[in-house]
Amino acid sequence: MLPADMVGGVSAARAADLEASGEVLSDFVSRVDAVLRDLEGSAGDPTKVGAQTIKASSLSNGRSDVFPEAHTLYTQYHSVHDQLTTLSKTLHLQIEAIGIAVRGASIGFDNLEEEQRQRFWAIQWEIDKIQSKTGGHSSGDGKSGMGA
Template identity: 70%
Template sequence: MLPADMVGGVSATRAANLEASGEALTTFMKRVDGVLRDLESSAGNPTKVSAQTIRAGSLNSGTQGDFPEAHGLYEQYHAVHEKLTSLSKTLHLQIEAIGIAVQGAHKGFDALEEDQRRRFWEIQTEIDKLQPKKSSASGGDGTDVKA
């Protein structure tokens, strides 16, 4: 049995504590904007990360037979580089989306400008495209399902 002061599974006291003041949201939004500016000017910027590549010929003649270890190193470097580039871009997009969401929480999502609402959903779509597709053989938690 739920206590009398519980509404929707949360007590009225706890619900009041969850409400964010406009000042707190504004402070948080400024911090998110600062993090986004820092990321854009850092080496973690998605454009800068994606530009830091090496060619296969930098490690060997470009053929696997001459020096297979160098070819394996290149393959691993390339795989890690792709993942870092994707992670950097996803992080950048998530921070931008958080900034828009905080503004929406402060003003109400309907009160946001049309461009901001559209950009928020564009970001969500772009993030979905960047996320690796889950295979049917995966348990959803990173573990493989054994048949």
């Protein structure tokens, strides 16, 4: 049994601290939007990360039997590049989803414009698709699932 001054497992004073006003949520949305704009304008933008590739022939003539170390280096570079591209895209999507979720928390998810609700679920679907492709779902053990 909870003490009389407990609300949902926390004291009434703590519960009041957890309540978010519309102004606080609007400020948070503005900050999330600013982070998203900064990411889109930086070298961390998924499109920019994805464009930074090299060809196997840049390290050797493209034949793994002539210079196997160069081929191994290219293979590792390509693997890390794919992981960074995926990470950048997932981060971008999650920041966008947070912005929509905070707006929904402020005014109620049902009160969001239909386009925003659809975008939120499209983002969730896209993140799930990326994670299922890479095995990147969180298992809670601190491993990203994006490879060793």
